[in-house]
Amino acid sequence: xxxxxxxxxxxxxxxxxxxxxxxxxxxxxxxxxxxxxxxxxxxxxxxxxxxxxxxxxxxxxxxxxxxxxxxxxxxxxxxxxxxxxxxxxxxxxxxxxxxxxxxxxxxxxxxxxxxxxxxxxxxxxxxxxxxxxxxxxxxxxxxxxxxxxxxxxxxxxxxxxxxxxxxxxxxxxxxxxxxxxxxxxxxxxxxxxxxxxxxxxxxxxxxxxxxxxxxxxxxxxxxxxxxxxxxxxxxxxxxxxxxxxxxxxxxxxxxxxxxxxxxxxxxxxxxxxxxxxxxxxxxxxxxxxxxxxxxxxxxxxxxxxxxxxxxxxxxxxxxxxxxxxxxxxxxxxxxxxxxxxxxxxxxxxxxxxxxxxxxxxxxxxxxxxxxxxxxxxxxxxxxxxxxxxxxxxxxxxxxxxxxxxxxxxxxxxxxxxxxxxxxxxxxxxxxxxxxxxxxxxxxxxxxxxxxxxxxxxxxxxxxxxxxxxxxxxxx
Numbered sequence: 001x002x003x004x005x006x007x008x009x010x011x012x013x014x015x016x017x018x019x020x021x022x023x024x025x026x027x028x029x030x031x032x033x034x035x036x037x038x039x040x041x042x043x044x045x046x047x048x049x050x051x052x053x054x055x056x057x058x059x060x061x062x063x064x065x066x067x068x069x070x071x072x073x074x075x076x077x078x079x080x081x082x083x084x085x086x087x088x089x090x091x092x093x094x095x096x097x098x099x100x101x102x103x104x105x106x107x108x109x110x111x112x113x114x115x116x117x118x119x120x121x122x123x124x125x126x127x128x129x130x131x132x133x134x135x136x137x138x139x140x141x142x143x144x145x146x147x148x149x150x151x152x153x154x155x156x157x158x159x160x161x162x163x164x165x166x167x168x169x170x171x172x173x174x175x176x177x178x179x180x181x182x183x184x185x186x187x188x189x190x191x192x193x194x195x196x197x198x199x200x201x202x203x204x205x206x207x208x209x210x211x212x213x214x215x216x217x218x219x220x221x222x223x224x225x226x227x228x229x230x231x232x233x234x235x236x237x238x239x240x241x242x243x244x245x246x247x248x249x250x251x252x253x254x255x256x257x258x259x260x261x262x263x264x265x266x267x268x269x270x271x272x273x274x275x276x277x278x279x280x281x282x283x284x285x286x287x288x289x290x291x292x293x294x295x296x297x298x299x300x301x302x303x304x305x306x307x308x309x310x311x312x313x314x315x316x317x318x319x320x321x322x323x324x325x326x327x328x329x330x331x332x333x334x335x336x337x338x339x340x341x342x343x344x345x346x347x348x349x350x351x352x353x354x355x356x357x358x359x360x361x362x363x364x365x366x367x368x369x370x371x372x373x374x375x376x377x378x379x380x381x382x383x384x385x386x387x388x389x390x391x392x393x394x395x396x397x398x399x400x401x402x403x404x405x406x407x408x409x410x411x412x413x414x415x416x417x418x419x420x421x422x423x424x425x426x427x428x429x430x431x432x433x434x435x436x437x438x439x440x441x442x443x444x445x446x447x448x449x450x451x452x453x454x455x456x457x458x459x460x461x462x463x464x465x466x467x468x469x470x471x472x473x474x475x
């Protein structure tokens with residue numbers, strides 16, 4: 001109750017004067033206020049209760065006609081209730097505000113607003129502890145969100161701004177600059193998948209993030225049957241530059257064999273695939289489809305020889321398994337919050353935007369893939385007699401034994417030292433590198449990259465270009 005109002009009351013001569021001293025009940029002339037409590041010198045003083053006509057009230061201490069001291073104020077219009085210190089009728093000092101819409105605040109108040117240090121629980125259940133100014137979070141503070149995320153850092157007018165650390169419930173962590181409540185400026189994120197990005201952010205998005213996978217080297221890689229080869233991969237940004245700000249993304253290498261081939265096109269080997277093994281063909285950027293084909297590697301920790309192709313669902317399950325073993329990052333290479341799970345044998349984690357798959361080979365045909373050789377030395381003979389060629393009923397090439405009773409891989413010119421029956425037949429294959437990071441970094445997986453691989457009995461063609469001279473196609 002304002003001092004001016006009390007003065008007006010004193011100057012008027014209403015029916016029934018207010019009590020002078022002691023306890024009394026008085027209804028003020030405008031009938032909006034009614035007071036029950038202690039009086040001194042005709043003013044409210046001591047303990048009392050002031051009732052408002054709209055249902056609001058104050059109960060507590062009064063001093064010389066003013067609400068001052070410890071008390072409890074309830075606002076009927078909002079449902080808010082405040083208990084604590086009052087000065088000149090307004091919350092001032094330490095107190096507890098319970099909001100009718102939900103939530104509460106405990107801490108310092110000034111002129112009825114949150115000011116200074118306090119703890120706010122909002123109507124959604126988020127908890128903030130820290131500094132306030134003009135009713136809003138301002139300064140240093142800690143927010144514990146209902147979903148399990150936490151934030152420690154700077155606030156400006158109710159928004160995260162300045163420097164802060166966000167720790168997400170899924171294990172991801174961001175540390176760096178903020179502006180208007182989003183990542184903005186220099187910052188580092190250690191994603192729960194193990195991906196780490198260090199660099200500039202704008203409006204919550206990393207500026208130098210990878211947008212594509214590029215397989216370095218020639219567009220068509222030529223190798224001899226059974227010969228090892230290396231696949232070098234680079235993550236690239238939107239502008240084509242290497243995404244060196246990223247570490248830890250998981251890439252998986254796999255292979256496919258051309259699904260439809262014509263004998264007139266190249267010295268290739270056809271496969272007759274059992275009905276229960278038939279899979280949906282994979283579209284490539286080279287104008288043909290392929291079906292999955294196994295890779296193998298003689299290197300320790302490499303790919304298992306003759307491993308059966310896996311589906312995309314199997315890839316994600318393998319990555320999230322606790323039993324994963326193989327090459328990957330050491331725990332010390334990831335900041336706090338990053339996951340250092342080791343990768344399956346056919347996967348690699350990216351370091352500074354690059355990854356390498358060393359000494360990989362095409363394996364032998366898996367069970368259910370029955371080779372139908374059509375080699376250079378047999379093409380002319382097959383086309384001139386009934387012993388070979390295309391089956392008139394099916395339009396597929398017929399099986400024909402290589403000359404001298406040799407095995408197909410021997411006749412195809414397999415690399416020296418290759419065990420019999422372990423080399424892929426000459427033909428057209430595809431190397432695929434997929435982003436199998438789980439869960440996807442910032443909710444998005446990179447498109448698959450492709451490299452055309454030609455296995456030729458005549459051996460490798462021109463030497464591959466040095467890394468970085470040209471990426472291969474990708475979808």
